[in-house]
Amino acid sequence: MQVPILKQGPYLIATIQSALTDADILQLRDALVEQVGRYRSRGVIIDVTALDVMDSFATGTLRDVAHMVRLRGAETVIVGIQPDVAFAMVHMGLTLEGVTTTLDLEEGLDHLNRNIKSSAAR
Amino acid sequence: MKPIEVMEEVCVAVASDQDIVSARMRGRTMALQLGFRATDATLIATAISELARNILLYAKSGEIVIAPLERGESRGLTVVARDRGPGIADTTRAMEDGYSTSGRLGLGLPGVRRLMDEFDLRSHAGEGTTVTVKKWND
Numbered sequence: 001m002q003v004p005i006l007k008q009g010p011y012l013i014a015t016i017q018s019a020l021t022d023a024d025i026l027q028l029r030d031a032l033v034e035q036v037g038r039y040r041s042r043g044v045i046i047d048v049t050a051l052d053v054m055d056s057f058a059t060g061t062l063r064d065v066a067h068m069v070r071l072r073g074a075e076t077v078i079v080g081i082q083p084d085v086a087f088a089m090v091h092m093g094l095t096l097e098g099v100t101t102t103l104d105l106e107e108g109l110d111h112l113n114r115n116i117k118s119s120a121a122r
Numbered sequence: 123m124k125p126i127e128v129m130e131e132v133c134v135a136v137a138s139d140q141d142i143v144s145a146r147m148r149g150r151t152m153a154l155q156l157g158f159r160a161t162d163a164t165l166i167a168t169a170i171s172e173l174a175r176n177i178l179l180y181a182k183s184g185e186i187v188i189a190p191l192e193r194g195e196s197r198g199l200t201v202v203a204r205d206r207g208p209g210i211a212d213t214t215r216a217m218e219d220g221y222s223t224s225g226r227l228g229l230g231l232p233g234v235r236r237l238m239d240e241f242d243l244r245s246h247a248g249e250g251t252t253v254t255v256k257k258w259n260d
Contacts, residue, residue, distance in 0.1 A: 019147065021139040022175070053146055053164065055171040056229045084164035091165060092172075092233035093219060 003028045005035060010042040011112060013105070019052045022061075029065045036072045043112035044069050047105055049080030059094040066099040075115060076100065079108040129155065131189035134174075136205075137182070142174040145186040152188050153199055158259050166199060166257055169237040172230045173203035173253055181207020181250065191256060198239075198258040206250035213245055 001024060006013045012035055014028060032044055046062065048054070054062075066076035077100045081089075089095075102108045132152060134145040149170040153163035170186060177184035184205025191198035210216045219232050231253070235241040240256035 019143045021143055023139050052150070053168045053171050055168050055175070056233060057171075057175060084161045087161055088164050088168040088237065091236050092168065093229055093236065094233070 012041045013045045015047040016051050025061045033068045036074045041074050042116045044076045045108045046078050047080045054085050077108040079105050129190045134186045136174045136177045136184050145174045146170040149188050165237045169234045172234050177205045181205035196258050200256045203253045209247040210245040
């Protein structure tokens with residue numbers, strides 16, 4: 001199932017709505033990296049609230065997205081990791097080091113607004 | 123003691139990445155039916171996802187069997203991931219964190235071992251691989 005990507009001002013918001021296959025996650029990665037350039041986006045939010053499992057593939061690919069988006073000049077925030085999913089990730093030893101995570105979409109938008117405003121003021 | 127519903131084992135053929143999702147969803151459903159907490163059901167689903175992906179990645183196809191477990195008073199769930207792929211040449215190294223022959227994170231099998239209570243890996247070069255894991259509900 002394809003993940004819808006919403007363009008909202010300078011941000012792209014991808015909301016995962018169900019379990020994703022590996023191919024779906026790769027497609028999301030490619031679409032985000034491409035659209036950051038097409039829309040000259042400053043930030044990307046990936047909402048994983050509805051994701052059933054964050055296994056090594058999903059975690060590794062989301063980490064790749066964040067790093068690729070950074071190389072394209074924008075910032076990524078992963079939002080909505082559920083308590084059970086966080087528990088499983090910690091058990092497995094999976095980390096999202098170097099990737100910003102926030103509790104939910106609202107916090108993610110706050111984070112981007114603060115960061116992008118302060119970098120524009122410099 | 124209330125009678126225990128007889129629950130059949132579930133076998134999921136793994137030959138595409140959609141099957142990874144099906145297998146882990148069947149596993150979560152059975153775990154919840156067996157009375158596991160949602161947190162444990164997520165651990166089980168995550169383990170199944172890793173095992174199914176290993177099948178697809180290294181053997182192209184295989185199967186995941188999910189079944190209820192009983193040992194004395196204990197109840198649990200077992201997952202058997204079986205393939206007839208090339209097998210694992212070095213099973214000791216395959217269990218090391220960060221070791222991967224596929225260029226991935228290398229946390230799959232050691233991660234699965236940490237998610238579950240019991241873990242058994244049997245593999246012979248050229249004959250395939252069987253991973254059996256168990257989780258007890260206590």
